[in-house]
Amino acid sequence: MGGNVLSEAQRDKSVPVSGLVSRQVVLRSRPDGKVTESCFEFREVPIAGPADGEVLVRNLWLSIDPSVRVRLGADPVPGYLPPFAIGDSLIGLAIGEILESRSPQFAVGDIVTHIHGYRDLAVIATEGATLAGVGALTKVDASVHPPETYLGVLGSSGLTAYVGLLEVATLADGDDVWVSAAAGAVGSIAAQMAKARGHRVIGSAGSDAKVAYLLERLKLDGAFDYHTDDLLGALEEHAPGGIDVYFDNVGGRQLEAAISHLKPHGRVALSGAVSEYDTVETAYGPRNMFQVVSKSLTLRGFRSGAYNHLWDAMREELGGYLRDGRLHFEQTVFEGLEDAPSAVVAMLNGRNYGKTLCRV
Amino acid sequence: MGGNVLSEAQRDKSVPVSGLVSRQVVLRSRPDGKVTESCFEFREVPIAGPADGEVLVRNLWLSIDPSVRVRLGADPVPGYLPPFAIGDSLIGLAIGEILESRSPQFAVGDIVTHIHGYRDLAVIATEGATLAGVGALTKVDASVHPPETYLGVLGSSGLTAYVGLLEVATLADGDDVWVSAAAGAVGSIAAQMAKARGHRVIGSAGSDAKVAYLLERLKLDGAFDYHTDDLLGALEEHAPGGIDVYFDNVGGRQLEAAISHLKPHGRVALSGAVSEYDTVETAYGPRNMFQVVSKSLTLRGFRSGAYNHLWDAMREELGGYLRDGRLHFEQTVFEGLEDAPSAVVAMLNGRNYGKTLCRV
Numbered sequence: 068m069g070g071n072v073l074s075e076a077q078r079d080k081s082v083p084v085s086g087l088v089s090r091q092v093v094l095r096s097r098p099d100g101k102v103t104e105s106c107f108e109f110r111e112v113p114i115a116g117p118a119d120g121e122v123l124v125r126n127l128w129l130s131i132d133p134s135v136r137v138r139l140g141a142d143p144v145p146g147y148l149p150p151f152a153i154g155d156s157l158i159g160l161a162i163g164e165i166l167e168s169r170s171p172q173f174a175v176g177d178i179v180t181h182i183h184g185y186r187d188l189a190v191i192a193t194e195g196a197t198l199a200g201v202g203a204l205t206k207v208d209a210s211v212h213p214p215e216t217y218l219g220v221l222g223s224s225g226l227t228a229y230v231g232l233l234e235v236a237t238l239a240d241g242d243d244v245w246v247s248a249a250a251g252a253v254g255s256i257a258a259q260m261a262k263a264r265g266h267r268v269i270g271s272a273g274s275d276a277k278v279a280y281l282l283e284r285l286k287l288d289g290a291f292d293y294h295t296d297d298l299l300g301a302l303e304e305h306a307p308g309g310i311d312v313y314f315d316n317v318g319g320r321q322l323e324a325a326i327s328h329l330k331p332h333g334r335v336a337l338s339g340a341v342s343e344y345d346t347v348e349t350a351y352g353p354r355n356m357f358q359v360v361s362k363s364l365t366l367r368g369f370r371s372g373a374y375n376h377l378w379d380a381m382r383e384e385l386g387g388y389l390r391d392g393r394l395h396f397e398q399t400v401f402e403g404l405e406d407a408p409s410a411v412v413a414m415l416n417g418r419n420y421g422k423t424l425c426r427v
Numbered sequence: 428m429g430g431n432v433l434s435e436a437q438r439d440k441s442v443p444v445s446g447l448v449s450r451q452v453v454l455r456s457r458p459d460g461k462v463t464e465s466c467f468e469f470r471e472v473p474i475a476g477p478a479d480g481e482v483l484v485r486n487l488w489l490s491i492d493p494s495v496r497v498r499l500g501a502d503p504v505p506g507y508l509p510p511f512a513i514g515d516s517l518i519g520l521a522i523g524e525i526l527e528s529r530s531p532q533f534a535v536g537d538i539v540t541h542i543h544g545y546r547d548l549a550v551i552a553t554e555g556a557t558l559a560g561v562g563a564l565t566k567v568d569a570s571v572h573p574p575e576t577y578l579g580v581l582g583s584s585g586l587t588a589y590v591g592l593l594e595v596a597t598l599a600d601g602d603d604v605w606v607s608a609a610a611g612a613v614g615s616i617a618a619q620m621a622k623a624r625g626h627r628v629i630g631s632a633g634s635d636a637k638v639a640y641l642l643e644r645l646k647l648d649g650a651f652d653y654h655t656d657d658l659l660g661a662l663e664e665h666a667p668g669g670i671d672v673y674f675d676n677v678g679g680r681q682l683e684a685a686i687s688h689l690k691p692h693g694r695v696a697l698s699g700a701v702s703e704y705d706t707v708e709t710a711y712g713p714r715n716m717f718q719v720v721s722k723s724l725t726l727r728g729f730r731s732g733a734y735n736h737l738w739d740a741m742r743e744e745l746g747g748y749l750r751d752g753r754l755h756f757e758q759t760v761f762e763g764l765e766d767a768p769s770a771v772v773a774m775l776n777g778r779n780y781g782k783t784l785c786r787v
Contacts, residue, residue: 137721146691146721318716331506340717352712356678357700359728361497361506366726368719 089114091156091186092407097141101345102415106139107408110156116167117190122179122204123167124191129184130160130218131401131410131423132252136344146370159184160223162207162214163427178209180217187404187427212389219422220256220389220396221382227371228256228314229381231336235369236312243306244268245325248316249287250277250397252422253338257314259285259394260385269305271321273417280420284395293317298324309333317342323353329364337368345415397421449474451516451546452767457501461705462775466499467768470516476527477550482539482564483527484551489544490520490578491761491770491783492612496704506730519544520583522567522574523787538569540577547764547787572749579782580616580749580756581742587731588616588674589741591696595729596672603666604628605685608676609647610637610757612782613698617674619645619754620745629665631681633777640780644755653677658684669693677702683713689724697728705775757781 088111095108117123137144138151151157161184165177170193173179181204183189191204207217219225231253232238244261248254249270258281261268269289270281281290289305302310302324311333313325318340325335343350359366388394399419401410407425414423448471455468477483497504498511511517521544525537530553533539541564543549551564567577579585591613592598604621608614609630618641621628629649630641641650649665662670662684671693673685678700685695703710719726748754759779761770767785774783 144721145687145718146723318720322716323712327505337716337720340720343717350714350717352683352714352716354710354712356682356697356712357703357710358505359726360678360697360700360730361504362728363506363730363733364728366719368722368724370720370723373723 087114087116087188088112089186089188090404092404093156094139094151094153096153098139098345102136102139102412104408104412107157107411109405112156112186114188114190117169119169120194121169121190121192122165122173124163124179124181124183124189125166126161126163126184126187126189126427127178128162128215128218129404129407129410129425129427130162130222131407131414131425132159132223133339133341133344133414135159135411136415157185158182160218161185161189162218162222163189173204173206177206178214178217180205180207180222185404185407212386215398215422215424215426216389216396218424219252219398220385220394223371224252224422225256225385226374226378226381227253227338228260229385230369230371230374230377231314231338232257232261232312234374234377235336235367236314236334238264238266238312240265242266242311243308244312244314245270245302245306245310245328246314246316247271247293247321247325248339248341249281249285249290250420251316252419254314254316255285255397255421256385256394258287260388261312261314262286262288263388263393267306269302269310271301277420280397284397293321299327302328312336314338315340319343319351323351323355326353326355326358326364326366329358329362331362331364333362333364335364335366337366341415399423401425403427447474447476447548448472449546449548450764452764454499454511454513454515454517456513458499458705462496462499462772464768464772467517467771469765472516472546474548474550477529479529480554481529481550481552482525482533484523484539484541484543484549485526486521486523486544486547486549486787487538488522488575488578489764489767489770489785489787490522490582491767491774491785492519492583493699493701493704493774495519495771496775517545518542520578521545521549522578522582523549533564533566537566538574538577540565540567540582545764545767572746575758575782575784575786576749576756578784579612579758580745580754583731584612584782585616585745586734586738586741587613587698588620589745590729590731590734590737591674591698592617592621592672594734594737595696595727596674596694598624598626598672600625602626602671603668604672604674605662605666605670605688606630606674606676607653607681607685608632608699608701609641609645609650610780611676612779614674614676615645615757615781616745616754618647620748621672621674622646622648623748623753627666629662629670631661637780640757644757653681659687662688672696674698675700679703679711683711683715686713686715686718686724686726689718689722691722691724693722693724695724695726697726701775759783761785763787 093110246258249258250272271293278290281287291301309330313335315337319342397420453470606618609618610632631653638650641647651661669690673695676699679702757780770785
């Protein structure tokens with residue numbers, strides 16, 4: 068680890084590099100309903116070493132995010148990158164170590180986050196070849212927190228939680244907060260961050276065990292299983308006076324229940340709609356949108372990539388909670404690139420606590 | 428008109444005032460589906476003359492607003508005043524002339540807007556007895572514009588249009604705008620105001636004649652009948668590049684179409700949901716809420732009553748357009764208090780152009 072594994076000859080991109088092979092997760096077939104492991108296969112891709120302005124990265128951890136599901140379907144989703152083609156290698160957030168650098172900005176041994184996940188080795192251009200913001204090739208300081216933290220609580224999950232609460236939902240003193248998918252990567256951070264700031268926070272999740280986790284480990288003020296037939300009853304029980312802020316990670320019926328249970332001038336930060344990602348059913352439309360008018364509610368969708376100016380502020384606040392032990396952060400880890408497809412399937416089926424990661 | 432019609436004896440509230448009678452529209456039965464004239468009846472209510480701090484007002488014009496429908500049903504709507512009880516006299520915005528004043532703030536002959544509509548005579552307390560903001564007893568200058576203007580373009584309709592575009596949808600240079608119910612009281616102002624500010628504006632309405640009106644009289648850049656089976660096709664035809672702002676007066680399927688046709692970072696000002704007011708059908712829920720996330724959209728409901736600090740700014744801008752002839756303002760007038768129920772029914776069935784009024 069950390070050594071220069073390429074010969075001078077291998078550095079010449081015009082010559083195929085014998086022996087330098089990137090193993091990648093490829094879309095084999097589109098899901099017919101729910102995603103299964105058989106939707107994926109592996110491919111060995113011979114790659115050239117880095118040219119000028121490029122680095123060679125060995126991935127250490129892959130971030131397994133719900134949003135990957137959006138690109139597995141055949142239909143483009145407005146605002147998202149287009150669907151993967153059959154036979155495409157997947158991409159996603161990852162953290163790795165630089166094995167070779169032909170850029171003055173990066174040195175061998177640097178730990179970097181980037182968007183070239185779902186593979187073990189990647190050659191990455193240091194400028195211009197990155198997705199907006201969140202996926203940019205970025206050096207992180209792995210001496211204070213373990214590297215995988217920069218995919219989770221101090222990474223895009225943390226930024227999404229931070230931005231959703233403060234910038235999108237404009238969290239204010241005294242607000243009562245509901246977070247859905249509160250045992251998940253983003254939800255668990257958002258819920259604990261709101262708690263740390265002194266708010267009353269309730270959470271929903273998909274099993275009795277997760278509800279217990281929310282109450283006992285995350286110390287939320289109330290929690291319930293979203294499978295209940297009576298979401299409004301559960302909300303009324305756990306947040307009797309209504310809620311001011313709903314941090315939505317799931318959409319569908321929970322969003323509808325939130326609209327009914329929000330107080331006047333309530334705000335919803337819509338971070339995702341995982342209830343709609345992995346299904347062939349028609350998405351559920353909230354039937355109480357008139358309450359958005361009658362109660363002067365604000366519903367605001369967002370992508371953390373638009374808030375790159377807040378990375379430092381987020382890491383200062385959440386890093387502080389981590390050091391103080393006020394932020395409990397769970398990771399569901401799958402071992403080896405071979406298990407990345409299983410990680411995707413498990414995450415989409417809610418079998419994760421906190422951040423789902425694949426250790427390469 | 429303008430004289431003092433009460434004797435000294437009649438001013439003593441402890442003595443029933445013979446001959447001073449307010450004729451009022453009363454809720455006779457709740458609508459079973461659509462509202463009909465038979466839901467209402469009339470009642471003669473003997474009233475005492477004004478006590479200290481009160482004024483006696485003879486109504487000149489009644490504002491017939493869609494929101495009255497919300498209070499005719501049995502179920503309370505969160506954020507709204509509670510349903511009228513069977514046998515209650517309706518209230519609503521109105522403009523009238525002060526016949527007698529026992530308040531130093533108001534003089535006989537003053538023209539005032541207030542919330543005591545659906546009747547001919549009203550005794551109104553000058554302080555503390557008004558609804559928030561929009562319905563407050565307020566003197567207007569009827570020397571420049573006719574008095575009924577203060578129920579429409581320079582009244583709550585104008586404030587709703589102004590606030591919705593500028594404060595809620597944060598209209599910005601270059602934004603392309605869609606207004607639904609664009610031939611209606613609020614929509615026709617919002618559409619023309621956006622045009623006057625240099626935006627490309629399209630509108631939807633419920634008949635061929637209204638579509639022609641939008642194009643020929645309001646000079647919109649495109650217009651279509653919302654009854655089409657292909658709302659998205661109509662939007663694509665009239666706003667090929669997408670829209671930045673949707674001013675929503677109707678909710679339902681048009682809101683869903685807007686969510687699909689909005690560009691990234693688009694904004695929706697939700698001013699009403701008339702498609703859901705006068706029906707027994709379950710409200711339609713937009714099934715594409717995930718696009719609120721993927722395109723970072725903002726959907727914001729509002730009530731103009733929260734923006735009373737903008738009355739002067741609104742009247743300056745819209746009053747200027749009126750004087751310049753740049754704002755065409757239609758009124759659908761029903762004659763006589765007896766016709767107020769017919770006015771409500773016609774307005775809810777879309778048989779109006781612009782503001783629906785009842786001349787008392």
